[in-house]
Amino acid sequence: DTGVSQDPRHKITKRGQNVTFRCDPISEHNRLYWYRQTLGQGPEFLTYFQNEAQLEKSRLLSDRFSAERPKGSFSTLEIQRTEQGDSAMYLCASSLAGGGNQPQHFGDGTRLSIL
Amino acid sequence: AQTVTQSQPEMSVQEAETVTLSCTYDTSESDYYLFWYKQPPSRQMILVIRQEAYKQQNATENRFSVNFQKAAKSFSLKISDSQLGDAAMYFCAYTAFWTQGGSEKLVFGKGTKLTVNP
Numbered sequence: 289d290t291g292v293s294q295d296p297r298h299k300i301t302k303r304g305q306n307v308t309f310r311c312d313p314i315s316e317h318n319r320l321y322w323y324r325q326t327l328g329q330g331p332e333f334l335t336y337f338q339n340e341a342q343l344e345k346s347r348l349l350s351d352r353f354s355a356e357r358p359k360g361s362f363s364t365l366e367i368q369r370t371e372q373g374d375s376a377m378y379l380c381a382s383s384l385a386g387g388g389n390q391p392q393h394f395g396d397g398t399r400l401s402i403l
Numbered sequence: 404a405q406t407v408t409q410s411q412p413e414m415s416v417q418e419a420e421t422v423t424l425s426c427t428y429d430t431s432e433s434d435y436y437l438f439w440y441k442q443p444p445s446r447q448m449i450l451v452i453r454q455e456a457y458k459q460q461n462a463t464e465n466r467f468s469v470n471f472q473k474a475a476k477s478f479s480l481k482i483s484d485s486q487l488g489d490a491a492m493y494f495c496a497y498t499a500f501w502t503q504g505g506s507e508k509l510v511f512g513k514g515t516k517l518t519v520n521p
Contacts, residue, residue, distance in 0.1 A: 330513050
């Protein structure tokens, strides 16, 4: 169990550029979540996968955001035409199915800064 | 919609003393889970303790314990014998019981920053 890993740890980009983040969950976990955390706030749910299927998306996930989990293993989160308001920490978590009996394990996050 | 409220943006405690962090939540569900997560500066979020709503007994994990009041929708965290390593942001979180369907996404409060003074 190597834990949830996210790459990159930090990303600085200019407004209007596209960015992509990667999350590698704990290998046996079939559920994968993306959250966004802005300064002084708790994480907010963005989207969730069970295996390769994206089953729920938050209203926070605008059309500029897209997430994939092509083989039910790693996941990518892409933001197109970045805006200042996209600056945040993007957290990935994974778990087994089973609700609170199977708690979510978080990665270190990717901190996005928009210039 | 479910909401989680942490009314204490910051708390401080002397090393070896006890501190209690408050959390209230709102839900119409009868079965759910509540969690306390710890997020040290620039480090990943880790689970401290969890409570199943259908269990009356309060959860404990070593120096960490909760006071779960279901009727009042209150879920406080007590840290005994505070240590310097306990300094972190603490987040209270909620998720619905899995048989109700849905993603079991976590709904977080805004967090409480805990400082431990030597």
